Amino acid sequence: MSSSEDDAPLFGKRRSNGHATAAKHALSDELVSRSADPSASATPRINGYAKPGVSVHGPSDSADVEMQDVDAIGAGPAKRKSRGSDALRKSYAEPESSEEEEKPLSKRRRTSGQRRIEDSESDEAPLISRTAKPAAKLAEESDSDVPIGKKLQAEKTRIEEKAGKEAKAIRKQETTAAAKKKPQAKAASTAKGKKPLANGIKKSESSDDEIPLSRKVPAKKAAKPVKTESAAAKKAKTKKESTEELEAEEAEEEYRWWEDPSKGDGTIKWTTLEHNGVVFPPPYEPLPKNVKMNYDGIPITLAPEAEEVAGFFGSMLNSTHNVENPTFQKNFFHDFSEIITKTGGAKDSKGNKVAIKSFDKCDFKPIFEYYEMKRLEKKNLPAAEKKALKAEKDAQEAPYLYCMWDGRKQKVGNFRVEPPALFRGRGEHPKTGKVKTRVMPEQITINIGKDAKVPTPPAGHKWKEVKHDQEGTWLAMWQENINGNYKYVMLAANSDIKGQSDYKKFEKARELKKHIDRIRKDYKKGLKQELMSERQKATAVYLIDQFALRAGNEKGEDEADTVGCCSLKFENVTLKPPNTVIFDFLGKDSIRFYDEVEVDPQVFKNLKIFKKAPKKEGDEIFDRLTTSALNKHLSNYMPGLTAKVFRTYNASYTMSTLLKDMKSTGTVAEKIKDYNDANRRVAILCNHKRTVGAGHATQMEKLADRIKALRYQEWRLKQMMLDLDPKIKKKKGAAFFELEEGMDQEWIKNHQAFLVEEQRQKIMKKFEKDNEKRVAEGEKEMKAKELEERLEAAKELEAKFKRENKTKKVEAEGKGVTIEKLENNLSKLEQRIQNMAFQAEDKENNKEVALGTSKINYIDPRLTVVFSKKFNVPIEKFFSKTLREKFDWAIKSVDEDWEF
Incomplete structure (x- = not known):
């Protein structure tokens, strides 16, 4: 597309969201008439103030849960599949970071297709009766009678005003510093009898003020010691570290790239690069001859493919969310x-051809039962055998774990080629259910140094191409068959290159601090x-800045019908006077975006005109x-500067202000x-929402049960105090020794039964583990008598509970037990x-807020x-082990006084 088309978009020149735009579509007038808006002007006066936008209504729960992907709900943010490349043009853009990316597919979140069922009674009841400590004061608190929307608007206004003053101060400081340097540099050069430099500044004397934020190195300062794990715990952890990780770290001085300003954003990413290529999935293992798919009640034989x-x-018959989806089936x-x-068609047991014409006549249950049996067999393998299989797999993959990047050992991210499977997609993806074909070596391009040894492809195969692209940070790539996207093997999240990418992203957002007031004014x-x-x-730009909307990319006809700010359609926006706007559309990864927001009156008027x-x-x-025209602007x-930088800036600047x-x-x-609480405030102000997970109510119920169990344990300790000294009841008061509300005899008996069974299971597992260890060491297994x-210990516990229920007394337990010890x-x-x-x-507070998204990405x-x-x-x-490795540069580069 030519630049002129970018600057003057016409409906007939592009496709949007999969629909060819034709002349019959209505087009807005070139000029806004005075009748539509009396304030319209070719040179409008500065508006001076636009009300910050605030969200007044969260996402609609049930509908959103239904529209999410099979892997969309769980403890952390789901991995987002990149859709940024097409068949004609490859992209080297790295996907957004996510802790979920580090997990294998089998460990990622699963979604139930069922609607979340609300229990109004449990929602209203507090989990515990005590009064919670008030949250740390984050900002000036308004009157409790003021609506939440007004409070958010006031807080947003305060933060925006502060940002505007700060931007002006930064620019003034830089201008003053530059002005002072000019005469100093001129005087110094004249004194030496040399001709002044063209810019009046000697390179060797450039101050830190003149270095852009992205190139500045944080000043070193003795950091305040942080209380961490005990020495014993650290020692135990160290023993568990893998051999590969120790090898990567030993005999190598730590490289603090964030303190090296020479490592800029040049096009050449590496000089030398060595690696061992990729690991292919194992070949298909045919089903046993007695396991066959049935068609119209008849077992049929198929070619292996x-x-x-x-x-x-x-x-995957147990994944009803997918297999019962008509689009998936089709x-x-x-x-x-x-x-x-x-592959030659299907045949019955006599060798006669069978025409497979109807999906409804296909019966995959025999295959499901076979794979389910294999899964259970694998799950029930002895620990020693599991350990041996893992060691064998680790040994096979060891050569692919690391690469040599400019002479430094760097961990590789996902070096495994994706196995063939059925494409699931996210949300209501139109291609869900299509077959992801097996990737062959002939499809894979290797990127490696010119003088390095090229990895050997599997026997009888060859690589598609071998490149020496020093501008790329990928090691291998291929094009998948579903959407034509390019898949890349990149370095791991904790590598220098990935760290630099994150660092530059946040430095870009810090750079926006200088310009945000001019952008908002304009x-x-x-x-x-x-x-x-x-x-x-x-x-x-107002909507992108205020509500963190994505800009929105143009779509091809076979891509998911997803929407961003620039591609919003008539039906995606509902207007409610005086200034409420309802957005409802499929956003990135086909996830529904629903939000009710209050906007500036002029913005409301504009949307009405549009x-x-x-x-x-x-x-x-x-x-x-x-x-493209928006990003160019x-x-x-x-x-x-793009729309994405606003999300990073707004989240980081807001968090910085709150801290x-x-x-x-x-x-x-x-x-x-x-x-x-601060993170949640950021997520709300920056519109980082999520739908309530299908399992949230269950998780809260389990947490409440755990608290209740601890309360019961607490009650038993108090009864033991009475057993030691009955007079203490008068001293402490009868209420101190009473059962918690909701803890009746029926609940106590059920809980006691649970505790007995729990102990029995622990004993049995310990016995099995001990036996496996003995066998591994060449000793005889212990007998069933042992x-x-x-198990007598579990029986004794059961008898003790029965005695307590009968006598209504709890005997003091433990060696040398005293009142003081029980109180402790x-x-x-x-x-x-x-x-x-x-x-x-x-x-509970965070059930509708994407704290992970804010903390990890923005x-x-x-x-x-x-x-x-x-x-x-x-x-x-705050950071898991994976995130601590990913953000190692952040942990080691700042102290408590650092400012965004």
Whole structure:
């Protein structure tokens, strides 16, 4: 597409969201008439103020849960599949970071297709009766009678005003510093009798003020020690570290690339590169002859290629969300039929050909039962055998774990080629169910140094191509058959290259601090522009800045019908006077975006004009604006500025502002809750929402049960105190020894039975583990009599509970038990209960907010490190091991006084 087309978008020149745009679509007038908006002007006066947008309504739960992907719900953010490349043009863009990416497919989140069932009674009841500690003060609190929307708007206004003043201060500081340097440099050069430099500044004397934010090195300062794990715990952890990780670290001085300003953003990413290629999935293992798919009640024989595809469907019959989806079924059967025809057709037991024409007549249950049996066999393997299989697999993959990048050992991310399977997609993807074919070596391009040894392809095969692309950070790539996307083997999240990519992303957001006031001033002015294209551009930037909307890319006809800001359609936006806008569309990865927001009155008026008749369903709202034109406009303010940078900037700047105002005190659990409260505030202000997970109610119920169990344990300790000293009841008061509300005799008996069974299971597992260890060491297995003796402990516990229920007394347990010891145990137990209560409250508060998305992708990790050091909370409480490796540069580069 030519640049002129980018600057002057016309409906007939592009496709949007899979629909060819034709002349019959209504197009907005070129100019905004005075009748539509009396304030319209070719040179409007500065608007001065535009109300910050705020969300007033969250996503609609049940509908959203239904529309999510099979792997969309769980403990962390789901991996997002990249759709950025097409068949004609490859992209080297790295996908957004996510902790979920580090997990194998089998460990990722699963979604139930069922709607979440709300229990109104349990939702209203508090988990515990105690009063929670108030959250750390984040900002000036408004009157409790003020609506939440007004509070958010006031807080957003305060943050935006602060950002504007800061931007002006930064620019003034840089201008003053540059002005001072000019005469100094001129005087110095004249004194030496040399001709002054063209820019008046000597290179060797450039100050830190003149270096862009992205090139500045944080000043070193003795960091405040953070209380972390005990020495014993660290020692235990060290022993568990894998051999590969130790090898990568030994005899190698730590390389702090973030302290090396010479490592800029040049095009050459490496000079030398060595690696061992990729690991292919194992070849297909045919089913036993007695296991066959049935068609119309008749067992049929298929060629191995077709049988493998039947196995894809058969092995996932328990995933009803997919296999009962009509689109999934249709796409699968289309591809399956083609493969059957291509491989010689299907035959019955007598060798007669069977025409496979109806999906409804296909019965995959025998295949499912076979694979289910194999899964159980694998699960029930002895621990020693599992360990041996894992060791064998690790030994085979060891050569692929690391590469040599400019002479430094770097961990490779996912070096395994994706196995063939059925494509699931996210949300309502139109290609769900299609067959992802097996990737062959002939499809794979290797990227490696010119002087390095090229990895040997599997016997009888060859690589598609061997490149020496020093501008690429990929090691291997291939094109998958479903969407034509390019898949890349990249370095691991904790590698220098990945770390530099994250670092540059957040430094780019910090750079936006200098320009944000000018951008906001300009789009506020542009909201009243007479020229329709300019007004649409200003409105789009407002929505992107205020609601973290994605810009939206143009779609091909066979791509999912997803929407962004520039591609919003008539039906995606509903207007409710005086200034409420409802967005409802399929966003990135086909996940439904639903939000009800309050906008500036002028923005509301503009959207009304953009939807003006004769526009109707199917017509675009921003019909005189393209994503490329929008990004080109943004880059005029700052090189590389796109819609995505606004999300990173807004999240990080908001978190930075909240942290400055915060006074976090109390226990570690209370401080973590304060951090999560700030993170949640960021997610709400920046519109990082998620749907309530299908399993949320169940998780909350389990947490409540765990708290209740600890309360029962607490009650038993109090009864033991009475057993030792009956007079203490008068001293402490009768209420101190009473059962918690909701803890009746029926619940107690059920809980006691659970505790007895739990102990029995622990004993049995320990016995099996001990036997496996003895066999591995060449000793004889223990006899069943030993297990019976060990199980006596569970029987004794059961008898003790029966005695307690009968006598209504609990005998004091333990060696040398005293009132003081029991009180000490009570204190520890109360702390555990409080910590768990904080977790429960946190979980409930965050059920509709994507804290993981904010923390991992949009909030500068250095801000989390600042909180950790400032309030003396171990960084392990915020970042998992994978994230600590990924953000190692952030952990080691800042102290508690660092500012975004």
